[in-house]
Amino acid sequence: MAGLPEILALDEIGPDLFRSGPITSEWARTFGGQIAAQSLMSAARTLDRSYVAHSLHGYFLRPGRPHEPTDHLVERLRDGGSFCTRRVTAVQAGEAIFTVTASFHRGDEGFSHQVDMPVVPAPDDIPESDRINGWGMPRPAEWRHWEMRWVPGEIGHVPGAPARQRVWIRYGHPLPDDGAVHACALTYLSDMALLGSARLPHPPTAVQGASLDHSLWFLRPFRVDEWLLYDQVSPSAEHGRALTRGRLFDTGGRLVAAVAQEGLMRFDRPRPTEDGDGKVSLSLPAPAVPDLR
Numbered sequence: 001m002a003g004l005p006e007i008l009a010l011d012e013i014g015p016d017l018f019r020s021g022p023i024t025s026e027w028a029r030t031f032g033g034q035i036a037a038q039s040l041m042s043a044a045r046t047l048d049r050s051y052v053a054h055s056l057h058g059y060f061l062r063p064g065r066p067h068e069p070t071d072h073l074v075e076r077l078r079d080g081g082s083f084c085t086r087r088v089t090a091v092q093a094g095e096a097i098f099t100v101t102a103s104f105h106r107g108d109e110g111f112s113h114q115v116d117m118p119v120v121p122a123p124d125d126i127p128e129s130d131r132i133n134g135w136g137m138p139r140p141a142e143w144r145h146w147e148m149r150w151v152p153g154e155i156g157h158v159p160g161a162p163a164r165q166r167v168w169i170r171y172g173h174p175l176p177d178d179g180a181v182h183a184c185a186l187t188y189l190s191d192m193a194l195l196g197s198a199r200l201p202h203p204p205t206a207v208q209g210a211s212l213d214h215s216l217w218f219l220r221p222f223r224v225d226e227w228l229l230y231d232q233v234s235p236s237a238e239h240g241r242a243l244t245r246g247r248l249f250d251t252g253g254r255l256v257a258a259v260a261q262e263g264l265m266r267f268d269r270p271r272p273t274e275d276g277d278g279k280v281s282l283s284l285p286a287p288a289v290p291d292l293r
């Protein structure tokens with residue numbers, strides 16, 4: 001299965017136009033974090049490296065197909081003295097599958113404050129888990145390059161369970177000392193399991209689930225090949241959509257990133273997993289309740 005270096009290796013096929021993939025994947029549709037990471041890398045490749053990504057805001061418009069290439073079209077919305085802004089549209093077979101606006105900053109001097117990191121066991125005190133909490137399913141092969149340690153005791157799928165889960169996560173191989181690579185890696189991981197936090201207060205039920213939009217703020221320097229605590233909560237689920245929020249802390253307690261996402265989470269009507277006409281299903285089976293005690 002493709003690792004991050006392969007995922008982020010984009011061919012420049014024209015002016016401000018980059019191509020990713022195809023990649024080997026066990027999924028019928030492309031993982032949203034992957035598309036977002038590749039689009040952010042495309043934007044970064046049109047900029048001087050003194051500008052560092054500080055936020056992105058994107059919409060997932062159609063399911064992507066991992067076994068086909070994706071073109072990322074970059075528009076230079078503004079080049080300022082301190083900030084530069086890019087819009088990227090990811091296209092497969094002539095159709096937009098994702099659009100994102102990303103902003104980059106040279107950095108300035110200013111005030112400093114942050115919230116405290118939640119008190120949780122250290123990653124070395126938690127065993128590695130092969131299941132995805134919230135989804136209750138084995139970790140997908142594409143995520144085997146990642147180490148994930150769920151904070152024990154945050155068991156869901158019982159009415160009234162908190163819509164909250166926390167996981168220590170890091171990429172399992174060293175990454176280059178390149179801030180753009182780490183920003184894209186964090187973009188990838190920021191979509192991992194986040195929507196699962198919205199399933200925890202509810203009984204196991206098959207749903208149609210997918211990331212609809214994604215906002216991410218990079219707040220302080222970080223490395224994704226070192227442990228990060230991903231604190232995920234879902235403040236609301238209604239009308240077949242769930243709102244989720246995430247905060248990422250390093251082991252020193254520094255708040256390095258913040259995430260907000262709305263996801264589709266509607267009760268699934270039985271239908272084939274892959275339609276005869278080639279449409280990709282968004283259906284996710286009822287989770288098996290994981291044993292993380």
Ligand SMILES: CCCCCCCCCCCCCCCC(=O)SCCNC(=O)CCNC(=O)[C@H](O)C(C)(C)COP(=O)(O)OP(=O)(O)OC[C@H]1O[C@@H](n2cnc3c(N)ncnc32)[C@H](O)[C@@H]1OP(=O)(O)O
Pocket residue numbers: 027029030031032033060061062063064132135137140191192193195196208209210211212264266267268269270271279282284
């Ligand atoms: C790659 C990830 C794999 C994950 C495997 C697990 C991994 C282990 C967990 C990890 C967790 C992952 C978390 C993923 C997080 C992302 O990465 S998801 C990937 C990124 N996001 C996406 O791909 C979403 C892309 N966007 C879209 O697909 C479209 O915008 C949307 C959301 C479907 C909306 O489009 P729309 O045209 O308004 O859709 P709509 O007409 O409502 O419905 C589409 C179809 O579903 C049917 N439908 C409507 N309601 C229902 C229903 N309740 N039940 C069944 N069918 C329905 C409709 O009839 C329609 O059928 P067709 O007419 O096409 O045959």
